[in-house]
Amino acid sequence: MAGKLGSSSRPLRVAVVGAGPSGFYAAGALLQQKEIHVSIDIFDRLPTPYGLVRYGVAPDHQKIKSVTKVYERTVADSRVRYFGNVGLGEEISHDELKSHYDQIIYATGASSDKQLEIPGEELTGSFSATEFVAWYNGHPDFADRDFDLSVESVAVVGVGNVAMDVTRILAKSYAELAETDIADYALEKLRTSRVKRIHVVARRGPVQAKFTNPEIKELGELAEADVIIHLADLILDPASAASLESDRTAARNLETMQELAQRGATGKPKQIHFHFLRSPVELTGDVAVQSMRLEVNELHPTETGYIACDGIGSFETLDVGLVFRSIGYRSAPIPGVPFYEKWGIIPNEKGRVTATHKGEVVPGEYVVGWAKRGPTGVIGTNKPDAVETVQQMLADVQTIPPVADEKADPKAILALLQGRGVDYFTFEDWLKLETIENERGKAEGRPRVKFTSEAEMLAAVRVEG
C-alpha cells in the first residue's frame, strides 16, 4: 500500500451518497478533524445538490435555504469533489462504490412516505404530502404530477410542519406565492386554484400538535385565509394540561391557537379549519375522492407518559375532493444496502450500518440523517448526528480493510464514470446552473426560477460551455 490508511500518501477515500444537509455535514465533520487525511466524493442522483433544502423546504421559507452557503464552503475544499446525476444503483453500483472507497456514508434521506392504511386511500385525489411538496418545489421526478385544484375543499391529514407547509401553500394568494421560488408550473396551477376550504385533521389534541411556533403563527398572517379553531377544542384534559409545564413549544402553540380561535373568521376568501381528535377511517368516492370519514377520538395517557388516542365509535364525514396525508416520511430501500422495514431506516449503531436491526456491523458502511434516525428534526439536527457517525468512522480507520491503491486513486472513479458515458454534474456545473436560475429570478423579482427537468439542467449548463 502507498502508505498507512489515513496518511497524506494514502488518504482515507470516502463516498458520501446524497448531497442533502446530512451528507454535507458529514463531509464537513470529516474535513474538520485533524487526525486522518481524507479525500471525499459526494454523489447525488440528481444534477442539483442540497436535497431537501432545495426540494423540501417550503418556497416561502427562503431564509432557511441560506444554509447552503455552509455547504458551498465544504465543497470548495480541495479534498472534496461533487458528482451530480450519479445515482447509486443506477449510474454506479453498490459493489463499485465498495471497491473504490474505504468508507461509504449513506445520506439518502427519506424519499418515501407513510400510508394511512385505510379503505379508499388509492382513490384519485388521494396523495402523500411528499408528492405535493416535491411537485411545488420543482423536483424533476414529480414535475409531471397533476393535482386537481378545481375542487373547493381539501383535507390535510397530520399536524407536523410538513402539514403546515402544504396548508400554507394551498392557502396563499398568487401575489404571496409569486415572490417565492415555487416551480413555475405550480405557480400557474395555484393561480387558478379554486380551493376555498382546507381541513387540517389531527388525530390527537392541540397540545400534541407537532408543528413549531413560527409555522402556526404564519397561518394567522395569510392575506387571503382565516384560521378556524373552535375554542371548545382548546379545553384541555388533565394529562395534556400537565404536559405543558415541560413543553414550551406546545405551550406557545396553544397560546397562538387561542388567539386564532378568538379571532375566528374575518371574511377572507379561504378558510383553514382545524379538526382535533379525529382519525380518518375511510375515503369514499367513485373514482376520485369525494369525502373522508372520520372517527372521533379521545386521549388517554399511557404508562410511559405518551398521550395516546383511541376511537370512541362516533363518526363524522367531511366532503373533500383532495386529500394530502402528511403523516411522516420513510426511507426507501437501496439495492445492496441493509434496510429495516419496520422503522423505514438503514439499520445502524450510532451510524455504523448493521446487516439487520441490532445485527452485525457491516465494515466500512455508515449512515447519517433521516436514513439513520428516521424523519425527525430540523436541518440543524443533522449536524450533531453527522458528527456522531464520523466519530465511529474515525475509530474504525485502522481496522477496516482498505481498498486497492489503484481503485483508491481519485482518477479511478472518473475513469469508470467517463468510460460508461455518465454525464455527471460537477460543482462548477451546479454553480453555473445556479447563476442562470438566479438571473431568471432577478428578472421576475423572485429568488430564482428553477429548472425542473434534468435534461434542461444539463442542456443549460452544456450550452453555456
Ligand code: NAP
Ligand atoms: P411529524 O412532525 O412527525 O408530524 C407527523 C404528523 O402526522 C403528526 O401530527 C402525527 O400525529 C401525524 N400522524 C402520524 N401517523 C398518523 C396516522 N396514522 N393518522 C393520523 N395522523 C398521523 O412529521 P412531518 O410533518 O413530516 O415533519 C418531519 C420533520 O421535518 C419534523 O421534524 C419537522 O419539524 C421537520 N420539518 C421542519 C420544517 C421547518 O422547520 N419549518 C418544515 C418541514 C418539516 P401524532 O403526533 O399523533 O403521531
